[in-house]
Amino acid sequence: MSLWDIKPETRKEIINACPVPFPEELAYRIIKFYTYEGDLVLDPFGSSGTTNYICAKTGRKSIYIDNSKRAYDFAIKRVKSAYIDLFLK
Numbered sequence: 289m290s291l292w293d294i295k296p297e298t299r300k301e302i303i304n305a306c307p308v309p310f311p312e313e314l315a316y317r318i319i320k321f322y323t324y325e326g327d328l329v330l331d332p333f334g335s336s337g338t339t340n341y342i343c344a345k346t347g348r349k350s351i352y353i354d355n356s357k358r359a360y361d362f363a364i365k366r367v368k369s370a371y372i373d374l375f376l377k
Contacts, residue, residue: 295313297310297312305358306335306336309335311338312338315341315342316342316345316346320346325348326348327349328348329348329349329350330350330351331351331352331353333353334359334363335354335356335359335363336366340352340366341366341367341370345373
């Protein structure tokens with residue numbers, strides 16, 4: 289049996305964008321374990337864009353769905369920053 293010790297999200301800018309953000313490490317592990325580069329990942333409750341951010345960083349495609357304009361605006365900035373980081377490497 290495996291146990292993951294993953295701390296909750298504590299960054300204020302993410303918590304302010306979304307009332308219930310999940311940690312990047314959790315999204316990273318699940319996406320890396322269950323998908324391949326180039327796969328498409330759907331997040332029907334996109335919120336702060338954690339899934340899409342991790343997909344951008346790991347070479348996956350993603351679809352973001354959310355009904356909050358505030359969360360969407362935050363998620364777009366977050367995903368753009370992931371792509372900028374990739375291109376600057």
